[in-house]
Amino acid sequence: MEIYQGKEGFGGIAIGHIKICRVPRGESGPFVFDQEQELLKLKEAKNQVLTALSNDYETALHKYGQKKAHEYDMQSILLQDHQLEDAIIGRIINQKCSVGKAISGAGKYLEEVLSQEADNYLRSKSHSIKELTQRLLSSLDDSEGFEVYLGEPCIVATKSLTSAELLQLDSTKLLGLFVEDSTANSHMAILAKAMNIPTIIGCEIDPAWNGHMAVLDGGWRAVYIDPDDQTICDMEERIQQKSEHDKRLMKLKGKRGITKSGRAIKIYSNISSVSEAAEAVECDAEGVGLYRTEFAFLNRDTPPSEDELFDEYRALAVNMSHRSVVIRTIDMGADKNPEYLHMAPEANSALGCRGIRLCLRYPQIFKTQLKAILRASVYGDLSIMYPMISCTKEIFQAHELLEECKRELASENIPYKDAKQGVMIETPASVLISDEIAKHVSFMSIGTNDLTQYTLGVDRENALLTDICDYHHPAILKMIKMVVENGHKHKIPVSICGELAGDETLTHYFLEIRVDGLSVLPKQILHLRKQIIEMD
Incomplete structure (x- = not known):
């Protein structure tokens, strides 16, 4: 062991x-893969590279002449010659390794053999093999392996x-x-x-x-x-x-999160699918504080239709019965970027077109979701929450689009019910203007995950920075208190829906500053309730 x-x-x-x-490309040892699938990937990569080489040859020929274009012609000849391809196929079949590993291994082998040739022409092919290997590896799909x-x-x-x-x-x-x-x-x-x-x-x-x-x-x-x-x-x-x-915790079902001294806080659930709603109910959530909707938009060729989303949100409302449900509008971008949006790669996607920015950039997709929520509100207590807000202008634009949706549904005689609108506070800018934001929304929810990375200037996806990504940083705790105070000043509730909500070392602090609700994973609800009930 x-x-x-x-x-x-x-x-x-x-x-x-x-x-x-x-399998990291060209790094790992042999693995047993579906060999037919790996050979198909090789064929597709070869065809892509041949097409790219042909285009590069024509471009170089017209711009720089035959001498510069010769290198692309050389690589094309080498790729169509069976020496490299046979070496790759041999590794896939005999060593049972991925196509990426096979290309890397065969390329290095041939590069070394050619570099030792006495003939200058053959030695020059060594560099061509190296570049050709990189082209083949680059042409593989990012999810290769x-x-x-x-x-x-x-x-x-x-x-x-x-x-x-x-x-x-x-x-x-x-x-x-x-x-x-x-x-x-x-x-x-x-x-x-x-x-x-x-x-x-x-x-x-x-x-x-x-x-x-x-x-x-x-x-x-x-x-x-x-x-x-x-x-x-x-x-x-x-x-x-x-x-x-x-099982013992299940005895707390039906009780409220109230300390011995009478301080109360509501405990909601964070969920990502209708199927998880059943778990939230089973764990006695007082509602859904965060329903993540972006996953319905991923792993598909086209965005979901209004009816698809309506069916999902109606099922959610029905399953949660009388409990309130906060639906966060699409928070795509960063590592959740569907191909049908045709978005160009961003140097820093965490600071790019995501959350409300993406929604406003694609208003038809956004309106499709808003209409589905309005229609589903007939069947339960649904609210709308806009993510990644950084200024009041974004809130006003979202409000205008929602009003358009209402008018369009009314003109088509489609039943709907108005829904409360709130925002996620997850940028330092939204914290600092939360006093102004609170005038235009019905609730605020603090997303501590992004708020921490933006405040500390630390990429929370970067494993090298884990030690300094401090969610207990005094700046974060002060920001939470500021938002709560500004929300209460305008008589609207403020909840926390980030990872920090389930951090039991901070529960006492959240009660002290009068946070109205904590939204956590279903499995954390009764643990948190037990802690609160036992507090003085």
Whole structure:
């Protein structure tokens, strides 16, 4: 048995076989892949490179003449010659490795062989092989080596993982996650927490682990490879103890979060799908403080229709019964960027076109969502929340679009009900003008994840900066207090819906400054309620 320590972890315990789902290009050792699929990727990459070389040859020929264009012609000849291709195919079939690994290995081998040739012409081909190898690697899809199909229940190990990729995995077969390059506050990690997936981050993955039995302990950030019988027995006992503890917490259902001295705070749930609403109800959430809607827009070729979204939000309203539901409008951008938007890559996507900025840039998509919410409001207590607000102008523009939606629905005699409008406070600018913002909305909710990264100037997705991404920083706590005071000044409620809401070391502080509500994962609700009830 071997034991490895991750830098961060959360969730419970997972026991199962490891499946490595992402292979870094040209870095990892051999893996067993679907060879036909890898050969198809090679064929597609070859065709793409040949087309690009042909275009580059014509451009160079017209601009610089035959001498400059010759290099592209040379690479094209080498790619169509079977020496390089046969070497790549041989590695895929005989070494059972990914196409990226095969291209890298074959390229390095031929480059070394040619560099030792006595003939100057043959030696010159060495440089052409190197550039050709890089072209082939670059032409592969960014998700090359990432397998979505899990087959049997397993613990997934991967070099990196986005929230969109996580959604593609079958959650019924996903026992746990190792992610080498990420942080506990990345979008992917937040989604993994919501899905109750035991996860370890920052543990270097050994390719040899593929297929081995393992125990993942998210709480202790430990990975046990080939665990002995006693370790498995101990872990199974801990899982049973946790289950019994959770059953005892169920006795708190129906009670309110009120301290012994009478201070009260509402406890809501953060969820990302209609199916999670059932868990929120089971855990006795007083409502949904944050319903993430962007996942309905991902992993598809076109945006969802108004009727699709209406069906989703109506089901959500019905499932939550009389409880209030705050629906956050599309918060795409950053690592959640669907291809159908045709957005150019951004140097710093966290500071780019995301949240309300993206909504206002694509008003038809935004209006489709707003209409669906208005229509679904007939079936429950729904509110609308706009993310990434940085100025009141954005609020006014959103209000105008909502009014347009109402007029259009009324003109078509489609039933709808007005919905309260609120904002997420997650930029320093919105904190500093929260006194003004509070005049134009019905509620404010503080998103502490983005607020922390923007205030401290720290990318929360960057694993190198984990140590200085301090969510307890005095500046953050002061900002939360400022927003609460400004909200109460204008008689509107202020909640917290970021990761900090579930941080039990700060619950007393939140009660002290009169935060109105905390929105957390369903599994945290009764734990938090127990803590509040036991407070003086």
